[in-house]
Amino acid sequence: MTMTEETNVKQNLIVLRQILEIPQHFSTGPIMGRFLKELRDNKRIMANRCPKCGRFHLPPREVCAICRARSGEFIEVGPEGVIQSYDLVYYASPDPLTGQARQAPYTTVNVLLDGVQGKDTLWHLLNETDPAKIRRGLRVRAVFNEERTGSIFDIKYFDIIDNK
């Protein structure tokens, strides 16, 4: 076989396939840690407040990035609030750590909790996937899980409470 013939032979290209599974652990720090501890131990949603501009951070943050001031007191908010925006997700995207596809459909909501000053909404799940039953402005309430570990899912989801 000449060189030309050799290079003209179709080559079956090899594609390597791998699945990654990466165990990770993240430090929460004293501020986010206190927020999660309150969820776990007391079923309370705690925001903290910028001492300069007065807006609430939810989840709490170490500093107000706008005022560059260290955040101050913790204040209980919710557990009821109003839907500010939502996403009804049909696409079964993977959990980025396990690669397992999420169950779809599901609804994520941004809830402006009662007592919050400012615009920070709490991002979570809504226990409803019928588009006809979801709209902005509906009142919702956080439902806590029986078993709580100090994570986002200490709140199971939000329930609509005035969808009559």
Place this chain on the structure above:
Amino acid sequence: MKKNRNVGIIGIGQTRHSSHREDVNQPEMIHEAITLALEDAKMTMDNVDCIVHGNMELFEMIHQPDMWHVISDGAYGKPGLRLTTGGTTGATLVCGADTLVASGLHDVVLAVGFEKLQEGHTTGGITNMADPLWGRELQTGALTGMTADAVIEEFGEKRAKHAAMKMRVIMDKHAMLNPLAHRRFGFTDDMIPTMIDNVPPLVGELRIVHMCSQSDGACAMIFASEEVAKKRCPNPAWVMDHITIHREETFNLFGNVEEMTTMRYAAKKLFERNGITNPRKQIDVFEMYDPSSWWGLDWIREFLLLEGDEHLKMVEDEEIAINGSFPINPSGGVVATNPIGATAMIRVAEAALQIRGMAGEHQVKKDVNLALASGFGGTLWTVLVLLSKNPPKLTEK
């Protein structure tokens, strides 16, 4: 922007973009773009002083891919920078390369952006950008129906859905003129009513054709000092200015944000300092990073500092079409082609091709003296790059 000296774009290379480039590995793929850019600039790697390299590592899960790619981008033994800023990476590469040349540090800089999205998981990768202590469990990559909701609420379901799908069809008509574009469906206007209701939804009213593609591809650009550019290239595109705007905690503020968007803020600043008082008249073509047709539609109003329903009219009246009065994305845009680390660079490259009169079948008919390109990324970063046909006057801005 203060500049020590002008910078010209004298070389541009793009691969064919596709959902599957399994015929080449990563270095081979970016080598294609670099070879084309060098050919365009009539240069070899010997003429290049520095290489700026970028993509988004979370997609292919390869850290420091520039070390692997040294075999194909010519960076061995040369100064190099690696930049990665999420979706804006490609535009940030442009800003970086421009800065390196404008500062006088290097005369010729090669920038290359790439992604092989098929080698990882795009939505999984983007989900990883969320706060691991809270949002990562909730985020669905870059997919959201919130902009669709907002546009529908403001303009009514019928008009909003039609305008978004009309914009999608215009982008596809442009992509059909661009042989390198990834998704080329051949949509026609009569398909719009059927598509509005029957294309599968991803999130809310964001449907699968509205959303940008997941592409494999690379883009390379060569930036040269005014002296080199004028000597080597009959038709450089000149970097007039660029601006990068980002802000904290956008995702917490997602609920009914009333603040000025990073798009409007960036445009306002950039236009002010470059004497642009009427962008629709003064700018000849706009390559916009349109991650979806809903965002693209909404952002026309933001970028052009419009009020009311002017942006909808621009779509409905086909002003944004390639032969319209204000062409947007003659390349087909991001909804057609999206190798993410290259995507924002492709916007600048396509704007530069329009200025240089080298866009081929998707060259706009009118003269292009001023072109705008935008980059977008998490968390709602905006980069704008302004290019001109004539070298800008070096004055302090």
